[in-house]
Amino acid sequence: MTRESIDCSSPREAAAPDPPAPGRPDEGAAGIDWDPLLQRARDGERGASQRLVELLYPQLFSIIQNHLPRGADPRDLLQEVFMKMFAKLASYRAEQPFPHWVARIALHACHDQLRRQRARPELRFSDLSRADLDELGAVIAADRALDPGPGRDGLALVQKLLETLKPQERIILQLLDLEQKSVREACLLTGWGESKIKVTAMRARRKLNTQLKRLEGEIP
Amino acid sequence: MNDRNPLTWENLTARVRAVPTPAAPEAPFGYATGLVARWHEQSRPSLLGSASRWTFRAAIGALATACLLAIVLPRRPDPDAAGILLDPPTPIALSPTFWPGS
Structure with missing residues (x-):
């Protein structure tokens, strides 16, 4: 997978109506009907996919930032997580809330990233x-x-x-x-x-x- | 030492948790559009990719067919057994007197 970063330089002007609270997928899911959005995204509708990214961005950014080492840039991993989410979207079976499902992908991506890095020896x-x-x-x-x-x-x-x-x-x-x-x-x-x-x-x-x-x- | 709290992970995290967490940022302008465009670009099957997939499938198919034929087809007949067809048993060999005890 290419790890090119998406341009994040300029702030987003149009705010998403229901941004999820940071790091709390259950709170962020409140009031959002995910099923129609997911169905449209599965059908290849770009607008629905973009909406998914906008809705999930704060939650996933927060998760990745919290679990990556200090100083590590979360944007590359965030992009990887979104790509994995789209790749696996067809296999989502609604057995758990969608934000939990995506959070799990993000946590496992963080886990893989941490495994690639050597643990620090004991703090002296x-x-x-x-x-x-x-x-x-x-x-x-x-x-x-x-x-x-x-x-x-x-x-x-x-x-x-x-x-x-x-x-x-x-x-x-x-x-x-x-x-x-x-x-x-x-x-x-x-x-x-x-x-x-x-x-x-x-x-x-x-x-x-x-x-x-x-x-x-x-x-x- | 009695007026000191024990230095434990629990005491340390209790202080850290009291710090308000900064709000997570929203997606930068154009981020979602760029990411979805990249995803669609990446997931589109390329001509070269599909050609190589078909080549691979054809090779696997040929190999499987060869293995199947090797199992199913009868083994090469014993060349010594061909003589019985070319030279059938003589009448002497078929007579009851030829076989002692019969």
């Missing part, structure tokens, strides 16, 4: 930036009066920690712990079994807590 104290150290300090500060509030720098630190995990562990923790999806939702989105998700999440959290405990010991 020397890998931490000043902001990371401040964030760690804020987490362990018991005095809430000194707590600077929600950790904006914490996301970078969380991403660094997630990069030390296997792709599957990473995707599961992102869904459960950061996007606050239930295990059931994670099952629907990934297609993986409930017990697999629970066990993988438990192991991944244990790994991260071991790393954090070691880092805590090194903080002066």
Whole structure:
């Protein structure tokens, strides 16, 4: 497949009437009757296909951005996901909501992309930036009066920690712990079994807590 | 150490989750049009592609036919067995006295 990027330079002028909420396919699907749109897209109607792209763009962009490594450009993968969606459109059987079906394609594309990249070795104290150290300090500060509030720098630190995990562990923790999806939702989105998700999440959290405990010991 | 919270993944993510998530961007102008045009271009079967597909199918068909014929057709007859047709048994050989005990 060609990986040429579509021109994304200029902002879209005409807003889609019902844009799905970021990262929440169930919310984005509300109020949209997908079946006629899908049927028209299957029949090769370009307008319907374009409408599908416009409706799904925010949701898929959000998913890909959340699951790819920091600094990676999500646009190439986004284009790949849309192409896969069109290629598989005839096989969609409406056994699950259409946005979930597309989200699963996107998550599996992210998983494949992460598998191609080497996982970062364990996070060491020397890998931490000043902001990371401040964030760690804020987490362990018991005095809430000194707590600077929600950790904006914490996301970078969380991403660094997630990069030390296997792709599957990473995707599961992102869904459960950061996007606050239930295990059931994670099952629907990934297609993986409930017990697999629970066990993988438990192991991944244990790994991260071991790393954090070691880092805590090194903080002066 | 009693006045410190344990540094755990759960405590860390609790802080991160409190940060409002920025809204996902909408598709840039012309993105959907370009992407759908590319998809239609890509999915259109090319003449060369269909020709090579037919060539491949023909080759597979010929191979399958050859295998089938090799199984179905009788094996080459034993050249020694042809003599019985050319030289039928002599009357002596057919007489009951030729075979002792019969």
